[in-house]
Amino acid sequence: MNIxxxxxRAGLTAERIAESCxxxxGTIRNWEAGRSIPKLEPxxxxxxLAAYQCTLEEFSEAIDVSRTEQKRKKPGRKPGDRNL
Known part of the structure; x- marks a missing residue:
């Protein structure tokens, strides 16, 4: 399960999660897309965790899944491609 x-599952919008925490x-959407990871104080x-109605373990696993999905979406470089 991703973010x-x-x-x-919690039945909330990204906007509602953002308000809650x-x-x-935009930050929430970046987490969900795997473009950034949450950097949070305790x-x-x-x-x-209260907003998402989940445990720390569930949230941590969801971060990993979101990041993995993001990496799969990035187009790979082809042999011979150069950065110009």
């Missing part, structure tokens, strides 16, 4: 699926909806982490 977006955790949110959907004091983050922007108090913030507790707010996030």
């Amino acid at each position: 977006e699926e955790l949110r959907q 004091g983050k922007s909806s 108090r913030e982490m507790m707010q996030v």
Whole structure:
């Protein structure tokens, strides 16, 4: 289960999660897309876990899944490609 699926399981929008934990909806969407990982203080982490209605272990696993999915979406370089 990825972060977006955790949110959907909780029956909330990204905007509602953002309000609950004091983050922007863009930040939540970046977490869900695997473009960034949450960097949270302990108090913030507790707010996030309450908003997502999950355990720390579930949230940690969801981060890993979201990051893995993001890596799969990135197009790979072809042999002979150069950065110009």
